[in-house]
Amino acid sequence: MSLLHRLSLLHKFLILGVIALLMGALPTVLYVHGALQQIGAARYESQGAPALIAVNRAVQRLQVHRGLSAAMLGGDEALAARRPAARDALNQAFADAEKAFTQARVPQAQMQAWKAAAQTWQSLEQAVTARSLQPPQSLAQHTQLVATLMQIGEELLHHYGFQTDPDMATQDLIQAAVVNAPMLGEKLGLLRGQGSGYLARQALPPEGRGALQALQQRVGELEADTFRNFERALADEDLRKALAGPVQDVRTRVTASRQLVDRSLLSASELTMPAKDYFDQLTGTLEALNQLNTTAMASLDAALLRRVSADQRKLGAASAMLLLALALGLGLGVVFMRSITQPLAQAVRLASAVADGDLSGDDVPHGTNEVGRLIATQQQMRARLKPMVAQVRGGAEGVATASAEIAQGNMDLSARTESQASALEETAASMEQMTATVRQNADNARQANQLAMNASLVAAQGGEVVTQVVQTMQGIRTASGKIADIIGVIDSIAFQTNILALNAAVEAARAGEQGRGFAVVASEVRALAGRSAEAAKEIKVLIGDSVQRVQQGGELADQAGATMAEVVQAIQRVTGIMGEISEASQEQSQGVAQVGEAVTQMDQATQQNAALVEEMAAAANGLRTQADELVRAAAVFRLAAGDEPGAGGTLRIRQGEAG
Numbered sequence: 001m002s003l004l005h006r007l008s009l010l011h012k013f014l015i016l017g018v019i020a021l022l023m024g025a026l027p028t029v030l031y032v033h034g035a036l037q038q039i040g041a042a043r044y045e046s047q048g049a050p051a052l053i054a055v056n057r058a059v060q061r062l063q064v065h066r067g068l069s070a071a072m073l074g075g076d077e078a079l080a081a082r083r084p085a086a087r088d089a090l091n092q093a094f095a096d097a098e099k100a101f102t103q104a105r106v107p108q109a110q111m112q113a114w115k116a117a118a119q120t121w122q123s124l125e126q127a128v129t130a131r132s133l134q135p136p137q138s139l140a141q142h143t144q145l146v147a148t149l150m151q152i153g154e155e156l157l158h159h160y161g162f163q164t165d166p167d168m169a170t171q172d173l174i175q176a177a178v179v180n181a182p183m184l185g186e187k188l189g190l191l192r193g194q195g196s197g198y199l200a201r202q203a204l205p206p207e208g209r210g211a212l213q214a215l216q217q218r219v220g221e222l223e224a225d226t227f228r229n230f231e232r233a234l235a236d237e238d239l240r241k242a243l244a245g246p247v248q249d250v251r252t253r254v255t256a257s258r259q260l261v262d263r264s265l266l267s268a269s270e271l272t273m274p275a276k277d278y279f280d281q282l283t284g285t286l287e288a289l290n291q292l293n294t295t296a297m298a299s300l301d302a303a304l305l306r307r308v309s310a311d312q313r314k315l316g317a318a319s320a321m322l323l324l325a326l327a328l329g330l331g332l333g334v335v336f337m338r339s340i341t342q343p344l345a346q347a348v349r350l351a352s353a354v355a356d357g358d359l360s361g362d363d364v365p366h367g368t369n370e371v372g373r374l375i376a377t378q379q380q381m382r383a384r385l386k387p388m389v390a391q392v393r394g395g396a397e398g399v400a401t402a403s404a405e406i407a408q409g410n411m412d413l414s415a416r417t418e419s420q421a422s423a424l425e426e427t428a429a430s431m432e433q434m435t436a437t438v439r440q441n442a443d444n445a446r447q448a449n450q451l452a453m454n455a456s457l458v459a460a461q462g463g464e465v466v467t468q469v470v471q472t473m474q475g476i477r478t479a480s481g482k483i484a485d486i487i488g489v490i491d492s493i494a495f496q497t498n499i500l501a502l503n504a505a506v507e508a509a510r511a512g513e514q515g516r517g518f519a520v521v522a523s524e525v526r527a528l529a530g531r532s533a534e535a536a537k538e539i540k541v542l543i544g545d546s547v548q549r550v551q552q553g554g555e556l557a558d559q560a561g562a563t564m565a566e567v568v569q570a571i572q573r574v575t576g577i578m579g580e581i582s583e584a585s586q587e588q589s590q591g592v593a594q595v596g597e598a599v600t601q602m603d604q605a606t607q608q609n610a611a612l613v614e615e616m617a618a619a620a621n622g623l624r625t626q627a628d629e630l631v632r633a634a635a636v637f638r639l640a641a642g643d644e645p646g647a648g649g650t651l652r653i654r655q656g657e658a659g
Helices: 009-073 083-104 108-129 135-159 168-201 206-233 237-266 275-355 370-634
Strands: none
Touching: 009 083, 009 108, 009 135, 009 168, 009 275, 083 108, 108 135, 135 168, 168 206, 168 237, 168 275, 206 237, 237 275, 275 370
16 A cells, blocks of 8 residues: 555645645745845945955045155145145044944955055055155155055955946946046046146156156046946936936046146146145045945945845745645635544445444535535435345345345255165166166177077088089089080090001001001901990990999089088078177167266266255355344344335346346
């Protein structure tokens, strides 16, 4: 059985709830994580803003000190008198920046770089105080230190995520105030420092003019970039309210300062403008730019804080809505779960009651949904089971009674069948004895038939021999006749020979002396012919007797042949009768054997019937036992008083089913 089949509905609903919670939790966690990241990033930017402001302030103070140092080293004592105050302000800017770094938890690398820049500043300040540097050297070292501070500011800008700010207006403000404005201030500071030096010396060499022209061009480019980004940032209403006026004022000042550089230095035939006035005017522009930068950073910090607050409100509202949805979902889940589990529990109780045999109870409606239909179906099942159980009870009792009667009848039939089987067994034994006797008679008849057939064969052979004797006698008779004929011929020859001899003697007598010898021969021939005639007569007599005897023998042989033919016919008739007797005996033997086999088969069938009757009796007893068990099983069902079957009730079978 699978795990799902072992879990209850409550557990399944809990699992579904957990799955739904996880499905909702994943996007919720992602949203909350993203919102917290945005809030953290904005807070981190806000945390790094004071450090950037401090770096920019130090850069601004260093730019002022650079210009005053260039003027002092160029011989302008009026500006030289203002340098100590600028030095002290720069020292304070370094100290304030270090505190801001500590509060902002600036990375150790930037902190060490800042401390190294502070030491570089101290060395540079001592050299300027001692006037051991030439103006170009001072300007170059100040510019290098400014670049170092700006590099630290750029690293802080990257570390605190200002360059990846998601808000476009804030990003434009950062680009303008933190990137473009310090670079613009640096180039304006270079114009201020170099221009003050040239005005203090009242001489502008060609290389100086070229450098100023390059700075002037770069200032123009940075001015365009800076105020273009400011204009983009002013698309935000809050930033526009805070920065629109200062941005316009600084832009006007930067344009005026560029015109002043062009007018007093680049386009002037003689450098007549006092260095102090030039320095002060560009310093005013730089201070306005620095003030704009400070205001922009403050606006940036305020915008970041507003974003943090807005993100926190959004997160709070989303969290509240999620919690409300979760609570609503849990509430509805509990309600839905109870609306399913309670009716199902009722259905389980109803099914358990039916399983326990309790068919009592009233039908209770329970809605029209799937569970309600399930309960209604179970109640219909219980209502239909009641008459069926009542009929089963009555039918089981009827089956028990009928099976008992069948068992009793089978017992009687078994006894009668056993008696019949005994009688058939005795008959089968008698038939076996008769079969053996008839088989023996058939064997004797077969042997007599065989002997008669042998006698018939012998008689036939005797008849054939007699026939051959008769034929032989006839041959002898024929031969005797032929011998008689031959003897007659011999006798005729002897007679003729005698006549010839007589004629020869007559002729010899007539011949005289010459015929005496021939007469002797003729006499001998005549004597021989006489003896031959006598012998022929004797043989003829003997042949006549023999022929007569042969004729008598032939007649006897004919009579014997006729007699043997009659004997053969009689024996053949006896053989035919014995064959018929043998066939009849064989058929009788086969018939008796078949009767014996039939009786044996009847005996076997009777014995099988007896065994079958015993089995039927056992089956009837088993049926009666099962009927009793069925009665007891049907008695398990409890019915209402009105549904109980009447006494002696039996199972009513429809004719269609009975047929």
